Amino acid sequence: xxxxxxxxxxxxAAAAALYLAAWLLLLRGRRRSGYGTFAAGWAVNxxxxxxxxxxxxxxxxxxxxxxxxxxxxxxxxxxxxxxxRSKLAWTGVYFALVSALPLVGALFMSKxxxxxxxxxxxxPWFVPHVAAYMLSYALAGVAFGLALVGRAKGRRLGLxxxxxxxxxxxxxxxxxxPFMTFGMLSGALWAEEAWxxxxxxxxxxxxxxITWMLYVIYFHCCADRRLSRYAMPAQVLxxxxxxxxxxxxxxxPKLASVLHGYA
Amino acid sequence: MRLAxxxxxxxxxxxxxxxxxxxxxxxxxxxxxxxFIALAAALALSLVRCAFGRRWRxxxxxxxxxxxxxxxxLAGALAGHLAGKRGDMVLPLTDxxxxxxxxxxxxxxxxxxxxxxxxxxxxxxxxxxxxxxxxAPDGGRHRLTRSVPVGPDGSLDLGPLGRVAGADLRDKAxxxxxxxxxxxxxxxxxxxxxxxxxxxxxxxxxxxxxxxxLRPLAVNHPAVFRGWRFYLVDFDKEERRxxxxxxxxxxxxPAVIAGIWLVIAGTALLCFLGRGGGDAQx
Numbered sequence: 124x125x126x127x128x129x130x131x132x133x134x135x136a137a138a139a140a141l142y143l144a145a146w147l148l149l150l151r152g153r154r155r156s157g158y159g160t161f162a163a164g165w166a167v168n169x170x171x172x173x174x175x176x177x178x179x180x181x182x183x184x185x186x187x188x189x190x191x192x193x194x195x196x197x198x199x200x201x202x203x204x205x206x207x208r209s210k211l212a213w214t215g216v217y218f219a220l221v222s223a224l225p226l227v228g229a230l231f232m233s234k235x236x237x238x239x240x241x242x243x244x245x246x247p248w249f250v251p252h253v254a255a256y257m258l259s260y261a262l263a264g265v266a267f268g269l270a271l272v273g274r275a276k277g278r279r280l281g282l283x284x285x286x287x288x289x290x291x292x293x294x295x296x297x298x299x300x301p302f303m304t305f306g307m308l309s310g311a312l313w314a315e316e317a318w319x320x321x322x323x324x325x326x327x328x329x330x331x332x333i334t335w336m337l338y339v340i341y342f343h344c345c346a347d348r349r350l351s352r353y354a355m356p357a358q359v360l361x362x363x364x365x366x367x368x369x370x371x372x373x374x375x376p377k378l379a380s381v382l383h384g385y386a
Numbered sequence: 387m388r389l390a391x392x393x394x395x396x397x398x399x400x401x402x403x404x405x406x407x408x409x410x411x412x413x414x415x416x417x418x419x420x421x422f423i424a425l426a427a428a429l430a431l432s433l434v435r436c437a438f439g440r441r442w443r444x445x446x447x448x449x450x451x452x453x454x455x456x457x458x459x460l461a462g463a464l465a466g467h468l469a470g471k472r473g474d475m476v477l478p479l480t481d482x483x484x485x486x487x488x489x490x491x492x493x494x495x496x497x498x499x500x501x502x503x504x505x506x507x508x509x510x511x512x513x514x515x516x517x518x519x520x521x522a523p524d525g526g527r528h529r530l531t532r533s534v535p536v537g538p539d540g541s542l543d544l545g546p547l548g549r550v551a552g553a554d555l556r557d558k559a560x561x562x563x564x565x566x567x568x569x570x571x572x573x574x575x576x577x578x579x580x581x582x583x584x585x586x587x588x589x590x591x592x593x594x595x596x597x598x599x600l601r602p603l604a605v606n607h608p609a610v611f612r613g614w615r616f617y618l619v620d621f622d623k624e625e626r627r628x629x630x631x632x633x634x635x636x637x638x639x640p641a642v643i644a645g646i647w648l649v650i651a652g653t654a655l656l657c658f659l660g661r662g663g664g665d666a667q668x
Contacts, residue, residue, distance in 0.1 A: 235532060235533050239512040239515070239581040239583070241581055241582065242582060242583070242584055242585060242604075242605035242606070243605055243606065245584070245605070245606065246606045297657040297658075298657070298658075300653060300657050301650075301653045301654040301657045301658060304649060304650055304653040304654075305650050305653075305654075308646045308649060308650055309650075311646060312643070312646060313606075315639075316606050316607070316608065317605060317606050317617065318617055318619060318632065319472065319608065319615060319617040319632045319633075319634040320472075320634075321463075321642060322463075324404065324417055326405060326407070329401055329404060329405045330405060332401060333398055333401045333402065333405065336394055336397060336398050336401070337398060339394060340391055340394050340395065340398070343387060343390060343391050343394070344391065346387065347387045347388070347391075349387075349388065350387065350388065350391060353391075
């Protein structure tokens with residue numbers, strides 16, 4: 124194996140292992156060691172992002188492998204904000220688990236660092252646009268996990284537990300949605316500067332709009348008691364659209380996006 | 387609230403249809419149908435009704451900001467669609483060739499009312515990158531296994547396969563990089579299409595009376611002249627004889643940009659400062 128790839132895979136495995144260990148510790152109620160291990164995993168993750176940036180000689184956001192690593196890094200700070208803002212420290216166990224998942228996926232992705240930023244990507248919008256989307260997708264993933272666990276626990280333990288998880292899910296998505304909005308609309312402003320068109324109905328753009336609108340529908344359903352029973356289905360569809368935007372559009376040739384081909 | 391949700395659901399259905407992949411792309415034609423435009427208009431009316439439907443205090447300014455921001459975006463987009471002009475120009479890199487019209491897809495050329503020429507062009511390239519194509523284990527076609535950039539010393543580091551010196555890859559007389567290089571063991575290095583690191587031009591605009599003005603033009607930095615915006619989108623990579631420019635005149639642009647920032651700010655206010663779903667009660 125090519126030496127940089129070996130180093131990268133070792134760092135990936137170490138960070139993923141620490142995140143998973145943190146998840147197990149927090150699951151068993153060992154908060155001190157759990158959060159300590161979470162922080163250690165995050166530190167290794169940060170080193171990995173630094174190594175990727177050094178190898179790419181620029182922002183490490185040029186391919187799916189880079190994006191997965193940055194995505195994993197987002198969860199730690201987001202949990203800290205969520206815990207402080209909405210008193211949801213008990214959700215740390217879920218943030219630890221979802222931190223590991225992108226890194227496990229990244230182990231099997233090409234580490235090719237021969238990517239060069241073409242002139243259209245050399246814009247001040249590049250990092251804010253991609254970073255905002257990473258933050259929002261990270262939080263949306265956590266929210267979806269909370270919703271699923273809430274449903275499962277609600278069946279076993281009662282409605283109160285499900286309600287607690289639903290509230291956590293809503294608060295997490297309220298944190299995510301402004302980033303998602305900024306990510307989408309900053310892309311429109313950037314596209315106008317680069318190509319003279321805010322919106323080209325490119326598959327990536329269309330699916331990101333579908334995702335955004337489904338979350339808008341979710342929030343409206345949460346706000347109206349008569350529509351509240353549709354909130355969970357709306358969120359499931361929104362998350363499915365998010366996965367389509369994030370993965371399928373890149374990986375399925377027929378959905379391949381011409382304008383976002385470098386993503 | 388239920389009407390708004392119904393409109394949003396219908397719009398999502400349209401978007402899903404438009405996202406279906408077909409032979410020559412997605413079915414984006416659905417986004418230009420009267421039904422879709424009517425639905426967008428219904429959404430705009432619903433948003434206005436929601437925004438002005440009740441009195442809002444300043445600390446809840448996020449709600450009307452988001453709703454009116456979307457209306458501004460839709461209104462600006464409609465104005466641009468109805469009254470805007472957009473087209474492409476191929477400008478030879480010489481000040482002797484002056485163009486005064488743009489080519490529009492599916493329509494007649496549109497006059498600019500002034501002349502445009504490209505008088506200067508600069509391009510810088512990234513170092514070359516070679517693709518390493520290795521024979522398939524089953525003896526099938528070679529597969530691209532890795533991209534290998536040329537190093538600072540001009541050589542290629544192929545890891546376990548060793549190193550290829552720059553002198554072996556370049557033509558001694560011209561210095562040009564070899565399009566292909568065969569390695570021992572059957573692997574092949576193939577020069578990948580070069581990526582420009584930067585390119586920019588200078589446009590000369592000539593109006594009546596012989597007066598001319600110069601404007602710099604680069605990717606992500608459009609040139610502006612008399613309400614028209616010019617975007618550098620491509621250039622002749624083989625012989626550098628011309629550049630490709632998109633020209634656009636969009637009366638709805640200020641409304642769209644204002645709407646975008648209203649939605650961004652309003653969403654942040656609504657979600658970061660608001661209190662759960664109660665802020666959006668019908």
